[in-house]
Amino acid sequence: FSADEFIGIRPSLAFTFMIILSPVGPYYSTPVKVKIETHYTRAVEGGTGYAKAGGNYAGAIYPAKLAQDEGYHQLIWTDGKAHEYIEESGTMNVMFVIDDVLITPALSDSILAGITRQSVLELARQWGMPVEERKISVKELVKAMEEGKVQEAFGAGTAATIAHIELIGYEGKNYQLPPVEKRVFANKVFTELESIKRGKNPDPLGWIYRI
DSSP, X not given: OBOOSOOSSSOOSOBOOOOOOOOOXXXXXXXXXXXXXXXXXXXXXXXXXXXXXXXXXXXXHHHHHHHHHTTOSEEEEEOTTTSOBEEEETTEEEEEEETXXXXXXXXXXXXXXXXXXXXXXXXXXXXXXXXXXXXXXXXXXXXXXXXXXXXXXXXXXXXXXXXXXXEEEETTXXXXXXOGGGOSHHHHHXXXXXXXXXXXXXXXXXXXXXX
């Protein structure tokens, strides 16, 4: 935060950098219901959507509250230009398993480059799972849900870790996804991430440093 003895509009010249550590429970204690947002915008091209910055979350609170009033837990954000492409889900990167392929939106300056996202992708590739980082349109996702091809959907984030998505709403229609207990990849990757972080399983990718 700014440590300047100054009140005014200009970039701060002095900052205090702090890291606060504490144990926490699951950010989402149950699978989440999300709504595809096609009006409000979280971040746009040329902005700071890729950064872990408070301003990226503040503007998302009101649209999320509107969704919560409709019975959803969070939003799936779409691109700020045309609302045609999937970007993130609330406070998390979003991933889908469609026809046994792990698909997630490619990084851009409007999508957070999350470390949990990167960790999930690295483990998936190590396990030999097909991975696609690319644009995924709302139309493609909806069509895949209508055809029963979406096997899993989940958010990946620092606090959320792996947050199962049980239902996706779009234009007044809700699409129920397969039961969480039958999901192979998301359950496996959650268990592996937790075990590596807690030192129960070997770290195959050199993530853990003893300090």
